[in-house]
Amino acid sequence: MPRFPLLAATALTAALLAQPLCAQTAPVTPMTPDVVDKYDEVRPEADFIRREIMVPMRDGTKLYTAIVMKKGTKNAPILLSRTPYNAHGDVTRTKSQRLREIVPAMDVEFVEDGYIRVYQDIRGLHRSEGQLVMNRPIVGPLNNTGIDESTDAYDTIDWLVKNLPESNGKVGIIGSSYLGFTSLAAIINPHPALKAAVPQSPMVDGWMGDDWFHYGAFRQNSFDYALGQSTGKADAGADIPRGAGDDYTAYLEAGSAGDFARKWGVDQVPFVRKLMENPAYTDFWSGQAVDKWLAERPLTVPTMLVVGQWDQEDSYGAPAAYRALEPKDKDNTMVSLVIGPWRHSGVNHYGYDLGPLTFAGDTAREFRVKWLKPFFDHHLKGAADPHTPPVLTYDTGAQRWDVSPKWPMGKLTPLYLGENFTASFSAPKQAGHDDYVSDPAHPVPYAPRPTNMGNRAQWTTWLVTDQRFAEGRPDVLTYQTAPLDKPVHIMGAPSVDLFAATSGTDSDWVVKLIDVAPNDTPENGSQGSKPANPGFQLPLGIEIFRGRYVHSFAKPEALKPGKVEEFRFDLPNIDHVVLPGHRIMVQVQSSLFPLYDRNPQSFVPNIFNAKPADYKVATQSIQRGGGKPSAVLIPIVE
Template sequence: MTLRLPLAALALSAAPIGLAHAQERVTPMTPDVVASYDQVRPEADYIKRVVMVPMRDGTKLYTVILMKKGTRNGPILLSRTPYDAAGSTARTASQRLVDILPVMDAEFVDDGYVRVYQDIRGMHHSEGTFVMTRPLSGPLNSTGIDESTDAYDTIDWLVKNVPEGNGKVGVIGSSYLGFTTLMAEINPHPALKAAMPQSPMVDTWIGDDDFHNGAFRVGTLDYAVEMSTGHGDAGAKIARGAGDDYTTYLNAGSIGDYARKWGIENYPTVRKVMENPAYTDFWSLQAVDKWMAARPLTVPTMLVVGQWDQEDSYGAPAVYDALEPKDTGNNMVSLVIGPWRHSGVNHYGYDLGALTFNGDTALQFRQRYMKPFFDHYLRGAPATIPPVLTYATGANRWEVSPKWPMGTPTPLYLGANGAASFDKPAAAGSTSYVSDPSSPVPFLPRPIDIGDGDQWKTWLVRDQRFVSGRPDVVSWQTGALDKPVHIMGAPQVNLFAATSGSDSDWVVKVIDVYPDTLPEPASQGSKPAMTGYQLPLGIEIYRGRYVHERATPAKLTPGKVENYRFALPNVDHVFLPGHRIMVQVQSSLFPLYDRNPQTFVPNIFNAKPGDYKAATQRVTWGGAQASSVLLPIVDDAQAAQVTPAR
């Protein structure tokens, strides 16, 4: 039976539906609406409690507590969410706990864990005011209240009021829940013993969600409307109708014009991004990795991210970089990179798009590493926790390594006639193309529907041959490899380029080109249609105006070669013999990112139609301005430190 507990009580019996009319005669005019229906029947194998947990400022947060009947001395596993705690704990109508909870919870509740989901303040059934990724109390937040204090107060209440618990708490969650998981680690409650942030939102200007290196991700607008209307449960959507998103955004003009067209320009989240396009204190003081770096490491942390995370690829490795120097014993911080999409760790991991893996990689991780991690810190169970656990795509195997990155940055140079080589070109030269904002390069084959999960979740592994015929996409590739090339780390772009305009975007991709032969066996991660496949391993964008200073955009000098240096996402991948390594460069990725007008304007959100002009883009190679991508290649000595995982 579902219980909604008053603050001071641990149990309250709910009256059966219809009790007030139990002795009354039913007539044709008897009202047919009842207040609620309790889905939890006496035969259910679980206990469910709903409580309003008080915070230090008096705000009460809606909290759902679930456990198997008979649970005693159970660890508490907490997730704090903006996505509806009630809905998160009602996957289907059932009397079995494993049915109603997300699939990733099964191993925990079957083994006596107490599972807790909570709506963060201002969302769904919780009281208070919602602020998107509420800043830590400090320069940007003078209230003294943040997600860190709310996590502390919640944990304090749970250990005092859940008698089935053992007094030890772990926190877990992905995406926004990854953010709240990290926040719980700042000034943590003493009962917090372990944390697993998955794909956390960490720096939404550099590489998570809102921007990537200054280029705006247009999906932020839909997210803002959905999250910030009502308490996040209004179901609000921009009513732009069906059709190709490419055409919809192109016809709207600038993103500012788009926001005004659909009446969303006054949403606070929309104003925040549109009024703050540069990396000023507005964004840099909200960067969670900087908050974590400034504080002691006291909570054992396992950071998890998908190699093809289409939303938050930056955050987990950035926090790992911030925390690892504090981990002097190499036993407090772990990094996990799986062959997954965003939040894929909590779903099914057999495949991703055209790729097939050796079994359900997500389930393998959850059973072999995720639950043992929490068992170790919340129950004292023995466990071997790897410092770094990654899945080597291409070779299709789990690997354990002592650090990250493992590989040595090795330049793959761009050269003449579309050739890429590990040898620097003997002569200098350049390759040019024309980028026209009126015909930007699509990030997916058209028609594009960013809201279509089938398109969105797998776009980062989409075969790149769909743009190979465009004159505004230029490619360089190696010859067929005669031996494997294993990379472990984040490829680093070292691009020398010029534009005839006064601003420009630069998109760089690293691609594994499959042989034009019969398909490889499934054990190598391919389905039958992989012949000639161009598999992207990393795609990233950089807005040119920030080449010298992120906080102060500046006009580019037409024709002047600038050096653009930025990172692609972290990968563990083996290029197999017979494959080729390709580097691709273009100047738009639409409508995932807004168009750069290629004419400098103070704020691209407010660019006018006349600002959008075609420009000739020139990439130099060889000589003093030799463009390359530094691949983190594992040599023999480093390979000896990498061991197969079970």
Template sequence: MIKQFVSTLALILAVSGHAQPAALTPTMQPDIGAKYDAVTPDADYVRREIMIPMRDGVKLFTVVVMKKGTSGGPILLTRTPYSAARATSRNVSLQISEILPVADKKLVEDGYIRVYQDVRGIHKSEGDYVMTRPLRGPLNGTATDHSTDAYDTIDWLVKNVPETNGRVAITGSSYPGFTSLMALIDPHPALKAAVPMSPMVDGWVGDDWFHNGAFRQGFLDYFVGQTGSKSADTDVAMGRRDYYAEFLAAGSAGGFAKKYGFDTLPAVKKVMEHPAYDSWWQGQALDRLLGSRPLTVPTMLVVGQWDQEDSYGAPAVYRALEPKDTNNKMLSLVIGPWRHSGVNYDGSGLGVLRFEGDTGRQFRDDVMKPFLDSHLKTGAPAFDAPPVLTYAVGADKWQRHDRFPAGERVNLYLDDRFSLSLNAPAAKAAHDDYVSDPAHPVPFVPVPVNLNDRAMWGAWLVSDQRHASTRPDVVTYVSPPLKAPLQIHGQPEANLFASTSGTDSDWVVKLIDVFPEENSSQPDLAGLQLGIGMEIFRGRYVKSFEKPEPLTPGKAERYRFLLPGVNHVIPAGHRLMVQVQSSWFPLYDRNPQKYVPNIFHAAPGDFQKATQGVWRDTARPSHIAIPVVGGAAAARAALPN
């Protein structure tokens, strides 16, 4: 009877169109099998993962993203060591504007095809990872580099992405800014524009790893994160997070590297083996490499006034390429009021500073996109790209100029009574002394210092410098209140005459905008000592970056070095300040103040106190050459005698 019921039920289900239940899934069938695709048919975009072959057979992981229905779209490429998968999956969403970085939103909504690629050897790309892989040649005996990989990638994309119009631009910030510049060496014919942002250009002179020979030891964590594993996710097991105490206890930067095993990593070993600006560094300097080649791709260089990582690169490449831009149509330099890579985020403020609107979005929408459109989109309006575009901090507006700097150099002298003057000193022999003690280095921000605190790190260049100006090992010079606004446009140059009782020394020079002591409308700005431009120089390189020498105790040497590029308007009532010190810790490794062949290997007994002299007399007139809009006349109006 039961068998007859079951048969009858099966017949009824079959007649009614209901199939019998499928066989049950076996309990022990593996649960991780085919990849789940989160992009459902309801998504408003197409996302493709591709392994693009390079000329040597290595395949690079590449993600192509576009709005559904895109046709004849230009390609915007970014080549990154920071994971193409993550860059194109910021959120789990069916909307393209949600899965991509915010800076991509307007572009993809207007038909751009966005492409991100893992550089060779990291994340999902094949091959060997060499951090900032040098150009093929003396330092790279292979046939491939970031230039050839960019060429091969572009060649594949224009031939195999049916939705494209065959025109490509490249962009990216920091390391991807570096790869953007590398694509300009022997560029593919389809590469029509480039927007390198905060590019790493010269890791010794002024970008990530060193500044004028002083090692930025906080970046040891970066080396570990980038090279500790192919997935680039290695962290440092420090435990406590006061880097000031940790680096001080470790002694030298090399001692810190040894303590945590960093010294076994090839990238760290290479840097520690090349403390001076030798052929290894010179052969990788992109401003030199690009300066020796024709400028064939319209290029817009972008950097932040307070870029805490790569302030050197964009202005250096601009200086190298600007003479090649004979009609002022191929090259642009943009400086905004941003931190490192801040152009790609909300630019309405930085630290305690507030600006007129979202300056990052203003640039992206009003300048970058029309620039790209004019070179990549069929029928797009012509765009008169500004040769130089800078945001005037203090006046809160964008300004266009034909050249950088737009200011004329005016000397601001360190004077007696710790003051500043436009007049050269008259004293025959005058100097101000302080004692620099490596056991108590000047912190770059108040302790404790957590270099993994992104909020602190991103805004530290606009942090209040009052924590340093009151220290006895920082000598401070202040002007009277300005009688009229003073606009600085360009790169101030430090001209410091200084002596030491030791045989080596670091010199830090800070140019500072001092706010009035009262500000009822914005109390957190009252008395603020805001860095306009700050930089360091390692004394052993005063005669040669390539061949360091011990300093002669007591002898004043002239140290000349550029501060970062700015457009800064100092209002009437504010004062100018210059601070000079001999340590900037733990951002930079401590100088032992006794000459040793390689500071990475300085022993505890090498670190010694030194008496430092800042000279300000007729023969040794220490000063800051500031590029003033309006020149000497404007400077005299602001700082009358």
């Protein structure tokens, strides 16, 4: 028989054998149900593998875990993030068959280099089982359940190294904001396979200077966050339905922060109740401070702490964790601190600019490529030691990266407030005071009105807003130096030493340290403003202090009218050269609204419950010279 007919017959036989399989699918009719059980978005041509697993914890709770890697991956390190912000979304950023397109932009360098990328929903959110407890305290006096974010990280890592045959058994953890908190928690009683951690803008102490309060003054947009997270079992949390008008007006008309919460029905959200019922720094908050947890335990995991100089949410956490960990780093190789020219979580996005500022290239990507990935490559892949700098900071005045052996680098040097609203590094020869009237009915806005804390463009850049909008107000005192004849390099956290009195029985004190450009700047100048902006007032640091805590953060007390008290608090950490020809300015005021709730300026036990009659006008007196020389102590590098 000829060869060709044999092949044809064989093909025909195969086709006939296949017919019964096809016949199993019934023909469709007009009433055939139109819902399928599943559609696999990862097609055969995809260059990656995606797995979605419910990973069991020690108490039986299962956490949704998304795992992605390039096809053909083997002997690969694992990079883990534990998030409250929907892990599924981190592996479905686009509907693409290319791995670099489905993961967040900051992960592209890792997945293309063979890393296994893992994202996990924390307890009680999105696809994970269990109950959410915001910033769940570590097992101890505040938590007797036997589980916390540290144990969940341990159990997750244990499962990953035992169940991912493609891995080399080494794990790193990374994440920003809440993910920075879970990254720090992972290094407390860490799993042996955890070899490196990079907490970015971590939430460390929500009362002292991170999300909820700053030195006792309440950040009112915490209500929005609390509601969104508390309703986050679905993919999208709820929003306070107050419309898109001016937040300044909405909060002012509501009354106290507590009145605002009650008006919108968020006062019964458990975490909102925790905020409103615990306004002071009692064990409720101090027992949750992550830096205190870290200080009590050995440092066994190499840790790189990252924060933005203008982090509008968590400027406190990374430096606080560094202060807790650095004394344990005997050879200066286990812990490092990075301060970049970024907003909150800006390290993971594009770092060319921030609001009116431009920088020398994409500073965020430069950091990720030159320092971040080599750090992980060394500890997770056995690559050569990159000699990670103990401290890496970006000088936002001179536009360059600085490498330092420690932090802070500068020597605290007083910049004194003087007569005629001057500021000088020489102490005033005469004592005096300057007064202003603070009216809670007309608080100073934190940014030019209309204010909208939900507007990302305004919210992410308010810390670099030109401060001339506030300078002319009668309830804002402005002191400034003569034009500098030499550069002043600031490296560290400036410290406020304010001698002040009030005619009321409580008061807030806001201090701003500002770099003022010459009023004749001819082009894009040393501050990188865009476009050229003569006289631009660039805030280097802004902070608020609630006066009732002058003697004790845990036990507030009324101020005595007219009595001068010394208020000490720190501004955020910075690396910045103020160039010759510029001036250094200090602004002092008593409100920063509506970001921070209004102080009624009469003492009440709990400001969340202040009544309209409690809000009173007060005369504020700032002392200068003599035995009460108000100053900002600036860490200057000679």
